Amino acid sequence: MSSSVQTQPQVHVPSESYAVASLLSRPEGCTYQVSYEVTTQTLYVEGHQERLEWLLVDDNSTLMLQWSQRSAPPFPALLAAIEGAFAFYPASVALRLQLPSVLHANLCAAGIAVQESHGELWVYAELIWQLPTLWLNSPPTRPYPQQPILENGKRHPRRPPRPSGTVYQRHIAWLDATLSFRVLDLELDLERFNRWMNDPVVAHFWEERGDLEQHRERLESTLQNPSVVPLIGCIDGEPFGYFETYWAKEDRIGAYYDTSDFDRGWHVLIGEAAFGGRPYVAAWLPSISHYLFLDDCRTQRLVIEPRVDNAKMLRNLAQCGYAHVKAFDFPHKRAMLGMQLREHFFNERCWVPQPSHPGSAPRPDPRFTP
Missing domain, CATH: 3.40.630 (Aminopeptidase)
Known part of the structure; x- marks a missing residue:
């Protein structure tokens, strides 16, 4: 499995293109x-x-x-x-x-x-921006209680029940639209998932071509895994991509770095070509990171493992605050370990597209301005 996007441009959006006239806040x-x-x-x-x-x-x-x-x-x-x-x-x-x-x-x-x-x-x-109540439909009132369990030979905290419905909404100024993530619904999303997986661009990275029944079995298995939350990304309610989020401790990636109990990871495919441009990448890539950090305040790191030859994805990740930690070998591919730190994401305001000029600086903290 690999992250794939059908987009070539860089993810920064010129500042004038995300000036806001109005927004929806929830x-x-x-x-x-x-x-x-x-x-x-x-x-x-x-x-x-x-x-x-x-x-x-x-x-x-x-x-x-x-x-x-x-x-x-x-x-x-x-x-x-x-x-x-x-x-x-x-x-x-x-x-x-x-x-x-x-x-x-x-x-x-x-x-x-x-x-x-x-x-x-x-x-x-x-x-x-670390306040869940502004963006999560059912914000946690407290972290889920911690209980170590042993499962499939791996010791990790017991995970909370999978949510349902829409979990995250955010108004995207430069699109003048609402980006949302909702939990995958097997009957509603199966045909769409099957079509996306058989798209040549997606299939090149995910290598999961198949018929409807194969993909039904695949999604049923995913939905039975308590460590995985499969999401559908939408723009103003229109589905455009699949995001598979997981707890890194239980995932295969856990064997390749010093995993912490609350590290999260994700895979992505963008299935609709109409949503593959630069402004959309600048919307969904920081937003999936934002959602995972908001979902549990104990999550300090996010990880992702795209193929090392997926240059577009690696560039997009870097421009949205992910460090390229190391290349490593899975049995089926050579991957790059990308990592985003909570401190970096919020301190550097990675939800805002990069300014059009690399030398542009954010407004300084007025308390420390001479």
Whole structure:
């Protein structure tokens, strides 16, 4: 099995192509339309028969989100406003909040904001993007309890039950569309999976051509494996690819590096050629990484093992923050071990496409600007 993509271009998207006019935010299961009027510096959060207004000020050194009313805003709407602020200013690493003081303690306790010694309240992109409630349909309330088990000769933690339905949604600014991952449904997705696997480009890397019955047996076996979660990637509900996510400790890759208990890995195939361009790669590749990090806060590393001759995939991985650790030999292929660290992904904001100029730098943290 190997990762395959039908795309040749690099994954960065020029900054002007992902400027945001509006976005959909879905905190805590609520849906809000967030928009921004630059001339008045007004950010609007609309949903649930309400239209809330915020002041979002950018003075080139500090980005500030201000709530001017005395009463506290609804908590989900606040989260939507924060997501919108970072979406409208994607180079920002920090956002100053001006809110009623009654909210400060809860925001800090939840890891959403940090109150500095001088009393100012700050939100950091590195923290807010680790908040599952903004992107996961059923965010975990706590990590799944840890119990070591021995299975097929391998000792690893007991894994949580496989989820169902849509697990992750994210508005992609440069596509003006929602990317989502849902758990594969055998009856709904079998024919599509069969067609994708028999596509010549996919078959070259996955080497799993077959008829409908062969692929039914293959997916049934996958769905019986508690360490694997097969996902279908969708853009505005339209399926475009298959993502096979797994716990690395139980996978064959575990024999080739020093695996930790909560490392995750994934394989991918993009089955629809219409979704093979550069903007789509820049959407799904960081998003699958984001989903796996959000799914369990104990996951510190993601791994992938494409064939060493899959130059396009290796380049895409590198541009989305994956290190090429080493080449190694599986019985059926020579592979490259790619690895993404949690710290690197969130600290470097790998969910944002790379700027068009390599020398471009993100907005510095205003607290440390002379």
